Amino acid sequence: MINPIYRLVAPRRIEVSYDVRSLKDDRVIVRPTHLSICHADQRYFTGNRSAEALAKKLPMAMIHEGIGKVVYDPAGRFKVGTKVAMVPNSPVDSDEIIGENYLRTSRFRSSGYDGYMQDYAFMKADRLVELPGSIDEEVAAFTELVSVAVHAITRFDSIAHSRREVFGIWGDGNLGFITALLLRKIYPKARLIIFGKTQEKLDYFSFASEVHHIERIPRDMKLNHAFECVGGIGSQYAVNQIIEHIDPEGTVALLGVSEDHVALNTRMILEKGLRVYGSSRSTPADFQKTMDLYEQYPDVPKYLANLVSSVHDIRCIDDIYRAFESDLTNGFGKTVLKWNM
Incomplete structure (x- = not known):
């Protein structure tokens, strides 16, 4: 079959190309329905x-956060019409120690490999996770981002000491x-303190125990x-504030991506005996844990609906441009694309 793919060929320039795909392999064919723009x-x-x-x-076709509906499964593992979240990480190797999302050989959609801005996504069955029937599709569109947080907390659970107050x-x-x-749900008795720099954003954290401006x-x-x-570059200041206020032998999870090298107070990391770990991307198991949390x-999902800042109906390439330009002015929340190309 011929599959149109909408690829970014240069900054702010998207062109359609056509790939010929065979229906004889074991890939599940998914029609993307809702996508979400990432930084x-x-x-x-x-x-x-x-x-x-x-x-x-x-x-490269952009977007790695998205859901869709199964239109064809040669092995009958998914019924036609099943709503699924699409896992963007595609490992080509396995390792008994290193997770698939950390293997340097793994491929990641919209990072050197085509993402979901195409009419149909050809997916391995193990890269698809069925959505709960009641989930809001606009919220489900950025399940990948939620799964990244789930992955980080799962790793924290195996690394950190047991004092989690x-x-x-x-x-x-x-x-x-x-x-x-997610921390509020997983550790309901803990004191949860948010540190930020914009009061309007901090006001959204109604479930937190406290919120503080980073300068106060x-x-x-x-x-x-x-x-x-x-x-x-802000991660440099954030981590150094963490190092200042965290108790000895505490654990620091690094989730923010920086294009620049940052300077950290390694002396106090050593003196306090801190555990510092990085966490990136996620696995199908993290997606499934996310679905379980949605249902539990x-x-x-109702809280996450606060993050849906705008929804754009995408029917042509100009609609994609408008959605990305609109997202640039979005100070908080996620821009969701209803994929109707």
């Missing part, structure tokens, strides 16, 4: 990456909101563990 997509769209990176990765979350954006919300943190603030969800805590 990484915006960096490619605006050209806010190095010339070397752009030359290496373009042309006070958590600090640095970052008042989408990832900070999601991580904090009490000197006697103490934390057992902390999650950094800032990214960019029905108010989680």
Whole structure:
């Protein structure tokens, strides 16, 4: 079959190309229905990456957050019409120690490999996770981002010591909101403290125990563990604030992506005996845990609905441009695309 793919060929320039795909392999064919724009997509769209990176990765179909409906499964594993979340990580190797999302050989959609901006996505069955029947599709569109937070918390659970009475979350954006919300459900008795720089965003964290502006943190603030969800050059200041306020032998989770090297107070990391770990992307198991959380805590998707800032009906390439330009002015929340190409 002929599959139209909408690829970014240069900053702010998308062109359609046509791939011929066989129906004889074992791939499940999924029609994308709802997609969500990520900061990484915006960096490619605006050209806010190095010339070397752009030359290496373009042309490329963007978007790695999305859901769709199964239209064909040669092995009958999914019924036609089944709503699924699509896992963007595609491993080509396996390792008994290293997770598939950390293997350097793994392929990741919309990062050098075509994402979901195409009429049909050809997926391995193990890269699809069925959605709960009641989930809001606009919320489900950014399940991948939620699964990243689930993955980070799962790793935290296996690394950190058992004193989990006070958590600090640095970052008042989408990832900070999601991580904090999940921590509230998983550790309901813990004191949950959010640190950010925009009061309007901090107001969304109604489930938190406390919120603090990063320039007005009490000197006697103490934390057992902390999650950094800032990214960019701001992560340098966030992590150093964490190092200042975290108790000895606490665990620091780094989730924010930065294009720049950042300077950290390694002396105090050593003196306090801190555990610092990085967490990136997610696996099908994390997607399934996310679905289980959606069903176990029905108010989680309701809270996540606060992140849906705008929804764009996509019927032509100009609609894609308008959605990405609109997303650039979005200070908080996710831009969702209803994929009707």
